Amino acid sequence: MSPPAARRASMALLLSAGALGCKPSADRPAEAPWVWDLPPGFPAPLVPADNPMSAAKVALGRMLFYDKRLSADESLSCATCHQQALAFSDGRTTPVGLEGDAHPRNAPTLANVVYAPRLNWADPGTKALEAQMEGPLFGHGAPIVEMGLVDEPRREAALARLLADARYREAFARAFPDTATYTFVHVGKALASFERTLVSGMSAWDRYRAGDDAALGPAERRGMYITRDHVGGALCHHCHDGFNLSGPVKHVDAPFDEVVFANIGLYNVGGTGAYPEGNQGLYEHTKNLSDRGKFRTPTLRNIAVTGPYMHDGSVATLEDVLTVYVEGGRVIEAGPYAGDGRKNPHKSAGLSGTPLSAEQRQDVLAFLGALTDEAFLVDARFSNPHPEDPHFGE
Template sequence: MSSRTNIGLGVVAIASMFVGLSAVPLRADTPYVFELPVGFPRPKVPADNPMTVEKIALGRFLFYDTRLSGNGTQSCASCHQQERAFTDGLPQAIGSTGQVHPRSAMSLTNVAYATALGWANPLLDSLERQALVPMFNERPVELGLTGKEDELLARLQADVRYQRLFAEAFAGDRERVSLGNIVKAIASFERTLISGNTPYDLYVQGIDDTALSEDAFLGGRLFFSERLECFHCHGGFNFTASVTHEGNPFDETSFQNNGLYNIDGRGAYPPDNTGLFEITHIPEDMGRFKAPTLRNLSYTAPYMHDGSIATLEEVIDHYAAGGRTIHSGPYAGDGSKNPYKSNFVRGFSLTEEEKQQLLAFLRALDDPAFVSAPRLSDPFVPWPCRADCGYDGVVTVDELVQAVNVALGTSSLARCLPADASGEGDVTIDELLQAVTVALNGCDRKPAGH
C-alpha cells in the first residue's frame, strides 16, 4: 500500500472520528462578541439590529459584491478598499457610471464610533441609513440602484449562497431578502472594522514599552501641545472629536473650517462643496467639514474632504501656514484669512526635525494588521485554509469540529465559511477531507493581497 493511500485512509479515519462527536446546533442569531483593543469602549449598536455572527458573514459578502450596483460594476469595496484602510486612493470617488463625486471617499476605520456619517451631513447618524445613500444617490450616481430595487433582490434571491446566508441571518423574517435586511447586514459588517493595534496603542496601554520610537514619542508631545492645537479636533482614543460609544454622556460632531479655501476673500468654498452650509444655509457654516479620525493615515492619501492635498508632509505645511493659499485659477484665495476658519487653525512654526517627529507620530497610528486582516477581506477570493474559521492560518480541533457540524447540517455555515470551498452554500465530504488535510498539515499559503 502506498504512503499516499495510508495518508488518505488516515484522513478518512480522523474525519470519521470527528463526525462521531456530538454538537449543539447554533441558533441563527448567534451573538457577536466584540474583540476590542485595550482601552476601547464598546460601540453603540441599534436595538433593532443586534450584532450576530450570521449577519456579519452576510454583510461581508454584500459589502464586496458588485451585484449591489445597478450595472454590476461596483461594490461598496470599490470605494472602500481594505488595503487603503477602506478608502480608494482617489482625490474624489468615481461612481459606477463614471460620474465623479465632489468628495473623497472617507476611510471606514472605526466607523462604528462615528457620530455622523459622511463629510458634512449631521442627519446621517446611523450606518443603516448611510448605506442607502450610495445605493440610491443620483447626484452623483454612485451604485446606481434607483429604479432597480427589484432587479437587485432577484439577483440575490437566485443565488444559492445568499439563500443560505439570508436564511441564517434573518431566520425569523418572513421576507428575508429585502433592502432593509441588506443594509442591516452591511452595517453589521462595518461595525466590525475596528482598528487599534498600532505602535501608539501598544505603547500607551503598556503592552509594549518599545513600540513607539523616540521620534514618534517626541512627535506625540508636539501633537498634544497647545502650540500645534491638533488634539482639539483630533483627540480621544479615535483621534477625532466626532465620537459615540456606550456610556458616552453625549455625542458631539466636530465640523470645522480649516482654511482650505477663501475664493472671494469672504470665505467662499467651491460651489459644489460648501460643507455644512449645504444643510443649514447658515453663512458661518461655509466650509465646515467633519474632522475625521487620524488613524491609518499612511494608507488613506490623498487628504481633505476633496482629496486636494497629496501627502502628509503637505498637510502639516497647510496647518503650519494657518490655511492654504491658492495663487491662481477659479479657486484663488488666501485660506489663512477665511473669516469662518476655526480658531484652532492659527498656524505654527516647526523645525525640519520637529516636522519629521510629528510625521513619525502620525505614522505610529497605522495598523498594518487592520489592512490585511483576513476576516475583513474579500470573501469571493478563495481562502485556502479550509475550516480556518478564525482566518488566522491555523485550523484548530474546535474549528475542525465546526466544519464537520456544518457538513452534517447541525451548525451554521456562517460560523465557518472557509469550509465551503466551492462557495455553493454547503460543505461536501470532499471539502471536509480538505479541511482535515489542512488541520494535519497546516496552511502554508494565502491568496494574493492577504
C-alpha cells in the same frame, strides 16, 4: 435601512426566500449572542436597538460589501471605494461612480466608523450606517450616481441576482431567521453590521500606550509630544483626541450626542469665505454663512495609507497637510478657487498657524506613520470572502 414609511414602501421589493428554497428558521439552531473583540481601552460600541449584532448578519454583510452584483451594472462593489489595504478608503482624489462621474467628496476610511457620531463629511443628520447607505446605493445623482440602484426595477433586479445564488439564500435565512421575505432593509442592516466590526486599534502607538516602550522610536515619541503637548503651539489634540484620535465619538457610555465641524482655511474663494460651489460643507445643510467650509474631523488612525486628504482629496501628501496647519490655511494663487485660506472669515478658532521647525515636522510625520494598524489592513475577518468568484472584489 431606516427610510420613512413612504420610501420604505417604494423600496420594499419583496422576494420570497421560502420560494427560493431557504431553510425554515425552525430547523436552524439559535445563534450565540454577539461578543465584541475590541482593542484595550476601546468602549463598547452603540448599536441600534432594531439591528442587534449577530455573526450571521456580519457574515452576510461581508459578502454584500464585496459583491459587484449590488450595483446596477455589476461593475462596482462597496469595496471599490473602500479597500481594506487602504484602511477602507480608495486612494483616489475622489471616487468615480457607475456612470463615470467623479464624486465631489473624498472616500473616508471606514476604520472605527462604528464610533462616528455622524456619517459623511458634513451631514448633521445622518447618524446610522443603515440610513447612510441610501446615498451610495440609491442616489439619483445627488451629487452623483454611485452604485446606480436608482429605481425599483434596478433594485428588484439586484435582489434577484443575489437571491439566485444559493449562498445568499442560506446567508439571508441565517441572518434574518424570523422572516421569509427579504428587502433592501435587510441588505442595509447586514452591511451596517459588517461595517461596525471594522475596528482598528493595534498600531505601534497603541502598543506604546499599552506599556511597550520599544513600540515607538525617538522621532515618533517627539512627534507624539508635539501633537499632544502644545509644542510649537500645535493644537492637534484639540480636534484629534481620545482613543480614536478624532472629534467626538459615540459609544454606550457617551453622555452626549456631540459632533464638531471645523473650517481649517482650505479655501477662501475670491476672498469671500466661500468654498467651491457644491462642496461648501455644513453650509449646504444649514445655509448659515458661518458654516461655510465646515467639515467633520476625521480620525488620524491609519492616516499614512488613506491619502489623498481633506474632504475633497485636494491635498496630496501628509507633508502638504502639515503645511496647511503650520501656515494656518492654504493659499491658492490662481484659477477659479484662488484665495488666501488663512484669511477665511469663517475659519475655526485656534487654527492661526503652528511655527514648527523642519525637524519638528519630520517628527510629527513619523508619529503619524506610527498610527498605521498593519494587522487591520490584512485581517482575514474583513477581507473578500470569495476571491475566486468574479462577482466579488473591488
